[in-house]
Amino acid sequence: MTERQQHKRRRGAGVAAGVLCVCLAGSGCAQSGAAAEDAREGEAVQAVRSAADALVGARSSKARTSMEMATGGTRVTIRGEGVYDFRRQIGQLKVQLPQDPAGTPDQRPIMELLAPGALFMKNRGAGVPADKWVRVETRSLSDGNLVTGGATDPFAAAEVLRGARTATYVGEDEIAGTPVRHYRGTADLGIAAQDASDGNKESLAAAAKGFATDKVPFDVYLDEAGRIRKVRHRFSFVNGQMNNAVAVASTTLLYDFGAPVDVRLPDGDDIYAGKIAEE
Known part of the structure; x- marks a missing residue:
């Protein structure tokens, strides 16, 4: 027993x-599964953070931009088109403002020249002579010129991704016939400013302080060379007059890499030094 x-x-x-x-x-x-997932996310974060460097390697491209925001109960979209040199961080965009609610005919496009630390605008209106440029120091803007110009500087848009804290591989997609990899995540403007080039460091630092939040959700589509074909950021800034947060979605499309960029910044005599009228 x-x-x-x-x-x-x-x-x-x-x-x-x-x-x-x-x-x-x-x-x-x-x-092991958790470790593999962490490894995949780490690879995604690294791919996204490296996208700006891939653009520098590509030298230049053509660009299309759009900026959507809700104002006064109406959603408006500002569109731009031009070229950009990623090595010199100089570009040119023609920005078309939307038709106003009163039905006034479309305004003349605003010509914008983008340079490290500066934005130049022509056809600005507000009492500025038609043949003069307005110069704006981007580091003095609370949004670092990610929103103010009606178009996000293409290289600044890429350098925001240097602050990617999270990134997930969504899957394969196609942009204008080009196979791309879609990533989604959140970037931190403060981290992006620390890792950005000298030309964007101060502007992104200003945006980190001036936006309603320094966290920026993004969707980015990279080609096989790691270059950005499309990136969409969702910014949130405080409206000074209404003191409330305004959501802005900024989209940048890049194509025709290696396109020639012939941009000459204005001479001092071409820059308007007078007072700009309130609009």
Whole structure:
């Protein structure tokens, strides 16, 4: 009887040991799965953060931009088109403002020249002579010129991604016939400012302080060379007059890499030094 009970106990101990091994193995699998997921996210974050460097390697491109925002209960979209040199961080955009609610014919496009630390605008209106440029120091803007110009500087848009804290690979897609990889995540403007080029460091630092939040959700589409084909940011800034947060969605499309960029910044005599009227 005693020998039979000991045999049963040995069998029970063996079963328990087997169950323990299965549990430990299962735990190991779970840990391995979590580690693999972390590795995939790490690769996604690195791919997104490296996108700005890939653009520098591409030298230049053509660009299309759009900026959507809700104001006065109406959603408006500002569109731009031009070229950009990623090595010199100089570009030119023709920005078309939307038709106003009164039905006034479309305004003349605003010509914008983008340079490290500066934005030049022509056809600005507000009492500025038609043949003069307005110069704005982007580091003095609370949004770092990510929103003010009606178009996000293409390289600044890429450098925001240097602050990517999270990124998830969504899947394969296609932009204008080009296969791309779609990533989605959130960038931190403060981190982006620390890692940005000298030309964008101060502007992004200003945006980190001036926006309603320094967290920027994004969707970005990279081609096989790691270059941005499309990036969409969702910014949130505080309206000074209404003192409430305004959501802005900024989209930048890049194509025709290596396109020639012939941009000459205005001479001092071409820059308007007078007072700009309130609009």
